[in-house]
Amino acid sequence: MQNLPSVKANKIPLQRRASSVSELHQFILDDQEFWHEQAKAWVQETARRGHDEIVKAGNPKFHISEVNGTTGKSGGQRRGFTPGGIEQARTSVRVLYQADELAKVANGLRPILTSAIHMRFPNSKMKRLERDWVWYVVRDRQLKGGGGIAEYLGGSVNTGIGVYDVLYLVPEKKHPADYAWFANWLGKHGVRKAVANRRSRKHWSERKEKRDRRNTGFMETAAKGMRGRRQPGVSITAVFLETAMGASYSRVQKHRGKMPAIRVAFYPLRNAVTN
DSSP, X not given: OOOOOOOOOTTSOSOOOOSSHHHHHHHHHHHHHHHHHHHHHHHHHXXXXXXXHHHHTTOOOOEEEEEXXXXXXXXXXXXXXXXXXXXXXXXXXXXXXXXXHHHHXXXXXXXXXXXXXXXXXXXXXXXXXXXXXXXXXXXXXXXXXXXXXXXXXXXXXXXXXXXXXXXXXXXXXXXXXXXXXXXXXXXXXXXXEXXXXXXXXXXXXXXXXXXXXXXXXXXXXXXXXXXXXXXXXXXXXXXXXXXXXXXXXXXXXXXXXXXXXXXXXXOOOOOOOOO
């Protein structure tokens, strides 16, 4: 935001003549009241302009606002902010953008994933891979220096999600995380069968069934099905994790095995429009 609103100071004369101390004191009180009103109008107008530019740039519009607090030099120490609209601001406004659309999209993805697993890994007896998936969120993952410890959410996203947060849908705990990669691989490459060697029936070897080019793992199948759920600005991708969120339980093979996961996040926020 480059063009900030101006402060109208033309009501205060450049020079004044006071005939008494009380008259001078009254001048000071009047000027103080004037500056308070001008500061209030400037804060509200600046906040409104900034918000409008952010939304026009294509960023999420869901937000809450807090007013009349103080912020430390580093921007991390905030005191005194209370919920309120921009029209209630006197000295400061803090606008917190919420990713309600992100949570709504995420909560519609599990049935698609379940269907894909059922299609590509149909011989599971316990059906845990179809059933036991949970959500994690990494707060401020897309901010520079952000991304701390993943926070467990459970079977659905039912908490406030910020525009810089990243959601992950992953297999829960040790089972089925330990065989999720193998199940995904199996959908692409088929089953290995032991067959008799032609030269001697005493020797056996393993042969891989010819792969049908239409076969895909459940992750690829799910990702394709999820494309129809995407909203403008929302990214849904299939990823493979090496650590954290249960990935340590995965049967990791050299250069191959990692734990499958679905990543849901906003694309990097667009710059606001400037005049």
